[in-house]
Amino acid sequence: METNILYTHKDLVEKSKSGNRNSQYQLYELYVDAMYNISMRMLGIKEDAEDVVQESFIEAFKNIKSFRYESTFGSWLKRIVINKSINHLKLKKIPITPLDQHEYHISEEVNDPVVSNDINKIKDGIKILPNGYRQIISLYLIEGYDHIEIAEILGITTSTSKSQYHRAKKKLIEIVNTL
Template sequence: METNIRFTHKTLVEKCKTGHSSSQYQLYSLYVDAMYNIGMRMLGSKEDAEDVVQDSFVDAFKNLSKFKYESTFGAWLKRIVINKSINHLKAKRILAVPMEDHEYHLKEEINEEPIAAVDIKKVKAGMAQLPNGYKQIMNLYLIEGYDHKEISEILDISTATSKSQYHRAKKKLVEIINEL
């Protein structure tokens, strides 16, 4: 019998829906570290990440009746954490790097030079030095795996803006890494 991944931890989720507190704790224990890592990548602050993760779990447990197994519980919770992180950044007025009055139309760079193997520590250090707007786009696209259409919906920007911000962020990251 083949198991559908969307129903991972279904028993725990269903017990949580009935208010079973030890099941809530088990579900929390399974996902807290991964959600904290997402919060840290998005926010860059331990305290902010902890707050957002706690708020996300509270919201998730309050709204479990809305969870219909259209995705895994982890994916649903991840979306909550990302949305709360973005709202937290918006509240702090840390938005995507502003665009000029016109949008850039990016073309595929056919003759890009191959990038040499880079030390992961340099990449992490470079990511930490990126402006917050660039870091946000890089995290959503490269780390979290969202495409530009999804990013545009999450951040309430155009798809072209998402693509150009990503292109600029990538270029800036390469510059930073080369200086390290």
């Protein structure tokens, strides 16, 4: 029997739509760590990331009746978390955080000093990028959004997302080559 990935956790989502708090808590438990990691990568401040995640879950459960299985529940929730994180950055005018505090597993897995040095150069380069470029790089390369989704999230056109990404990538290569 083939299952459709869009309907992952459908029973919990449907029970949550009818107000079942236990099902909402189960969904929370399933997704809280992943959503925290997303917010933490964008905000860099533990307390802010925790607040954004909590606000995101509150908004998700308040609006869960509008969830129509056009994407997975996780993707829908991830979009809420990213939008709230971006709004938080805009309100506080905080630049997106560098990755070095959250990607320890990369350097631990790499035993080749040349590769490890390249990874550190890229992380350092991302830190130096202007905020807009850093946002596009984070959303596209790290979070895995496509340009249509990024355009929707940031309120820009798809072509603007693509051009900003290519400019950001070019700038990142320049920075990495000078480090």
